[in-house]
Amino acid sequence: MTTQQLIEQIKIKKSFLCVGLDVDLNKIPQHLLELEDPIFEFNKAIIDATHDLTVSYKPNTAFYEAYGIKGWISLQKTINYINENYPEVFTIADAKRGDIGNTSSMYAKAFFEDLNFDSVTVAPYMGKDSVEPFLAFENKHTIMLALTSNEGAFDFQTLNVSDSLGGKELYKQVLETSKSWKNSENLMYVVGATKAEYFTEIRKIVPDSFLLVPGVGAQGGSLSEVCKYGMNANVGLLINSSRGIIYASNGTDFAEKAREEALKMQQQMEEIISLKFKV
Numbered sequence: 504m505t506t507q508q509l510i511e512q513i514k515i516k517k518s519f520l521c522v523g524l525d526v527d528l529n530k531i532p533q534h535l536l537e538l539e540d541p542i543f544e545f546n547k548a549i550i551d552a553t554h555d556l557t558v559s560y561k562p563n564t565a566f567y568e569a570y571g572i573k574g575w576i577s578l579q580k581t582i583n584y585i586n587e588n589y590p591e592v593f594t595i596a597d598a599k600r601g602d603i604g605n606t607s608s609m610y611a612k613a614f615f616e617d618l619n620f621d622s623v624t625v626a627p628y629m630g631k632d633s634v635e636p637f638l639a640f641e642n643k644h645t646i647m648l649a650l651t652s653n654e655g656a657f658d659f660q661t662l663n664v665s666d667s668l669g670g671k672e673l674y675k676q677v678l679e680t681s682k683s684w685k686n687s688e689n690l691m692y693v694v695g696a697t698k699a700e701y702f703t704e705i706r707k708i709v710p711d712s713f714l715l716v717p718g719v720g721a722q723g724g725s726l727s728e729v730c731k732y733g734m735n736a737n738v739g740l741l742i743n744s745s746r747g748i749i750y751a752s753n754g755t756d757f758a759e760k761a762r763e764e765a766l767k768m769q770q771q772m773e774e775i776i777s778l779k780f781k782v
């Protein structure tokens with residue numbers, strides 16, 4: 504999917520929601536466990552109930568890898584189901600990969616070619632040659648960690664580093680340096696919703712890029728604060744919520760309740776869009 508197509512979907516749906524499909528067999532309705540593939544059945548019900556309210560789905564691959572080969576098959580069935588039934592939705596493999604060049608190329612093939620996701624999350628720690636293999640894929644997007652939502656983000660990401668330009672915080676250097684990489688127009692960045700006060704500075708470095716923003720809902724980040732400082736002329740944000748939506752109920756009404764939570768977020772987004780763009 505192109506960035507322009509994503510922007511069109513945000514306009515059509517008046518939403519910049521990303522529903523996280525982080526499926527934990529201990530948390531899903533127990534009646535699903537009797538089915539052959541409970542993870543896929545859970546996802547299918549959530550996707551059917553929310554696809555008109557969200558512009559993106561983000562399965563975190565850890566939640567599938569934890570169940571071995573069966574989990575990987577559930578992931579494959581989930582992405583195929585989205586691509587066949589709702590091809591307008593932007594898909595994110597939240598896998599946080601990144602390795603030496605030839606290994607990164609294999610990761611990129613796995614997520615972009617074999618599974619056919621639109622994007623994958625990547626950690627920047629190994630630098631340019633670990634990220635550029637992902638960027639080589641046309642109309643695929645690499646979402647690089649910049650300033651994450653967790654407490655440990657302060658261990659390294661906000662420390663000052665020195666380079667020829669003088670000292671700056673590591674996450675700023677990551678953003679700045681990545682702009683010079685080949686095909687950097689295929690980059691998006693992760694910025695945690697719990698770090699809303701940093702968005703103004705981040706927008707000075709990457710004014711036009713899309714930011715994937717996890718951390719609202721269960722982690723306590725504020726949608727309105729993020730939008731106040733992080734939105735650009737194309738909205739430029741994908742706000743993720745996983746547990747806050749998919750585990751709204753663990754009864755037989757789980758999909759309906761997930762829709763209600765997604766609708767609440769979509770309505771807030773619609774209001775924010777209409778105030779910002781006076782539509």
Ligand SMILES: O=C(O)c1cc(=O)[nH]c(=O)n1[C@@H]1O[C@H](COP(=O)(O)O)[C@@H](O)[C@H]1O
Pocket residue numbers: 523525563597624650651652653693694695717718719720721722743744745746747
């Ligand atoms: O890359 C991510 O998606 C991510 C980055 C980050 O800084 N913080 C973060 O929570 N995430 C992911 O976003 C999701 C958040 O889930 P909830 O807290 O349940 O909404 C999980 O899949 C996390 O792994």
